[in-house]
Amino acid sequence: SLIKEKVAQATGEEVVGVSVAWDYEAKSHDIGEAAESDLCPDTDLDVGPPAAPQRSFDTPITNKILSAWHVHLHDDHEGHGHDHGHAHSSGNIKEMLETMETSSVAFVVFKLEAGRDKAIEAVADRGVEINGTVCKLEAGTAEPREILWENLPVTPAERKMKVVKGAFIVLGACALWTALLYLPYAYYMASFTYARGDEPGEFSEGIFIGLVVGSQVGLFVASSIAAKKAQYRYESDVQKQYTLYYNSALILNLALDIVLQAYLSYIQMVGVGAHTAGGKLLGELTRFQEIFESYPMQKSVGRLLFKYCWP
Helix, strand or coil: CHHHHHHHHHHCCCEEEEEEEEECHHHHHHHHHHHHHHHCCCCCCCCCCCCCCCCCCCHHHHHHHHHHCCCCCCCHHHCCHHHHHHHCCHHHHHHHHHCCEEEEEEEEEECCHHHHHHHHHHCCCCCEEECCEEECCCCCCCCHHHECHHHCCCCHHHHHHHHHHHHHHHHHHHHHHHHHHHHHHHHHHHCCCCCCCCCCCHHHHHHHHHHHHHHHHHHHHHHHHHHHHCCCCEHHHHHHHHHHHHHHHHHHHHHHHHHHHHHHHHHHHHHCCCECCCCCEHHHCCCHHHHHHCHHHHHHHHHHHHHHHCC
8 A cells, every 4th residue: 555655656546556575585485385275274063072083004105295295184083173273373373464574576567558558658767765765667578367476575686596506407407418318329239330231220210300300399498497596587578588598408408419320321321331422432531521512412411400490
């Protein structure tokens, strides 16, 4: 109500309401439990003594998994049913909320869009003073449903570090995929001489296709996790960062695949005695530039690139 009153006085426009983002990341678990307890209150029915819970061989494993995900299921037989309600009493919740701090961002809703524009123009130079702090009023850039309230307290400087950490997550996924799957496959394929029928079968090509598909899925998951960890304020920004991560990883992945397939093609063509356009054996070339610019290699790399990108 204070922000609503100050904005209305400074701008002279009617304010419908104000939404303030709270910095509750450290207490998100307690708040979630309190909200769940309020939405689903315990009901005591006089139905006699509760039955003992049925336990099976996988009960300890299930409890460990639930505990790792911070999910706690208690029943009255174990004596936790009523304590859960007392843990989130009105007094405790009020005390917890009063100690919480707000973020530096609040959303002011005006009755009309024209009124919003007039309000921004009215305080463009002086701002809006609230409790001794001058606040800047600017138009929103995203739809209300795109706002990620839990990420609003994150400052731009903190977000930059999170973006860098996300980049390392994606690079780490690429490195892990390369070390565990890419290099062993390359070593296996390079072990053939490709001369006199000494070459891998069609199953090996199927493995390569599986590696490509698997890498796409892995990069999708890693990029999605990294983009969410950047903690952008709006969902559209999260999707933009995800696209940047994913496309960068795909380009790197494409380069690695083309290099591998070009090297394997070179070994294969040397094994079968391929010649350059000038009639010289490909295996007799020693300089990298000569090998790469030779017609057999250009034809092979172009064909591999087309097969990789199409359809």
